[in-house]
Amino acid sequence: MLAILCAVLLVGAIAEDEQQNFESKVSPEIEGDAGRGESLYQRRCGACHSIDQNRIGPKHQNTFGSKAGAVEGFAYSKALKELDVVWNEVTLDEWLQNPSAMAPGTRMGFRLTDEQERADIIAYLRQVSEAAAAQVE
Ligand code: HEC
Numbered sequence: 001m002l003a004i005l006c007a008v009l010l011v012g013a014i015a016e017d018e019q020q021n022f023e024s025k026v027s028p029e030i031e032g033d034a035g036r037g038e039s040l041y042q043r044r045c046g047a048c049h050s051i052d053q054n055r056i057g058p059k060h061q062n063t064f065g066s067k068a069g070a071v072e073g074f075a076y077s078k079a080l081k082e083l084d085v086v087w088n089e090v091t092l093d094e095w096l097q098n099p100s101a102m103a104p105g106t107r108m109g110f111r112l113t114d115e116q117e118r119a120d121i122i123a124y125l126r127q128v129s130e131a132a133a134a135q136v137e
């Protein structure tokens with residue numbers, strides 16, 4: 001009897017857990033903080049990326065609002081060149097969760113699981129691109 005009760009409780013707990021995971025994926029956007037995003041960007045992305053120079057990955061000066069695979073002088077994979085998306089809050093969030101799922105064959109093998117960190121870094125990239133656009137005008 002006790003064993004059955006335990007089993008029921010366990011299944012219930014797992015079901016609830018899955019529900020929460022599902023909800024976190026579709027949760028309404030959480031606020032990103034560009035200030036926090038700047039230092040997170042250095043720590044999480046800085047090994048491969050910089051804002052104003054192509055390194056292992058392409059520079060991020062104008063990423064937000066531009067098409068994927070559009071930085072001149074960077075040798076993208078075929079997967080990224082053919083990826084038909086414009087980078088915004090939604091597409092960047094999807095990309096950072098799992099680049100290979102979005103563009104199978106991409107050379108970016110890095111995933112950022114923390115939702116708040118993604119939002120912060122995306123807010124920072126947006127700020128950087130908007131500042132770059134304002135300078136051109
Ligand atoms: C281990 C190295 C590495 C890390 C760490 C990394 N990236 Fe990348 N990233 C790459 C490479 C390489 C590419 C180019 C991929 C290709 O051509 O398939 C890329 C491409 C991208 C692109 C597409 C840019 C474009 O011009 O279309 C974005 C956006 C991006 N990375 C954001 C990030 C962010 C934000 C982080 C940190 C949270 C990060 N990356 C961390 C290596 C990395």
